[in-house]
Amino acid sequence: MTAFYVLDVPENTSVAKVAAEAGAAVGRVGPYFEITADESIVVDRRATGCRHAVWYSCIAGVAGGTVVQHDKDALRVDPA
């Protein structure tokens, strides 16, 4: 399984929302969004509307996966 965590602050909520729209499950662990899927998770940056400083610092943790892309286009976390 692929899982990554995003802190629930106003700047980050669109990251969880776009991940959910892309098919990932979005749960919670304390004040973090827990974003999980059996396969890869891809988040489109432009769909999130995040400015660069927010986008490049939005991941709090990665469990059971590896960040294989985190650039101006997308964030992609593949299963380990």
Place this chain on the structure above:
Amino acid sequence: MTLEHKVRGVDHTAFPTFDPAGTVRFYRDVLGFPVVHSICAAGWGPEDHPDFIHFFFDIGNDDRIAFFYYFGLEPIHDQARGDVYAGFGPEVPEFFVRSRHLAIHVDDQDDLLEYRRRLDDSSWPVEMQIQHETIESIYTHDPNGYMVEFTRAMRPVTPQEDLDATLTIDALLDVVAEPEPSFGKLLARKAELIVERAGAWEQAQRELAQADR
């Protein structure tokens, strides 16, 4: 055990200058920072210490930025990059040269733009204005080459950001204690700490809020 936190901000931070006239123009005349203290000292001590003037500007909150001007001292390096204290050759990456800076806090965007106007009307115009994660900043370099930032919070810091910072630092200490630390290893360790501690933290916050009622 938590150690009692008794300090009260920056008393002063001090830098050498070879250009006291430019320094006074920048801090006092352009930015409007009052001169609040100075020391005129004859050189003394075991080293061949030059006579010097140590002068202070108020940067708000009774905090101060201070400079040393040493009579007769020539610049100590001739590197093109860096500031008068530290020079860097072409082998040093630009992000590293630009990493050390002083950030001065303002209350809101009106005040940030007021300092932007003062700088833009001077010989030291604003070089960048950037919205970071939760703060907005302007940057310039003072006459000595020191990078100065003015910054305002775009929103208050939330309690969960303090938790996140704690988990980041604990994960960082774990990762740098092992060979070949990397961002990927930090994110993996931090995920473990989130699972271990974030749920309990939120429960404790809820109980605190109830106790306050």
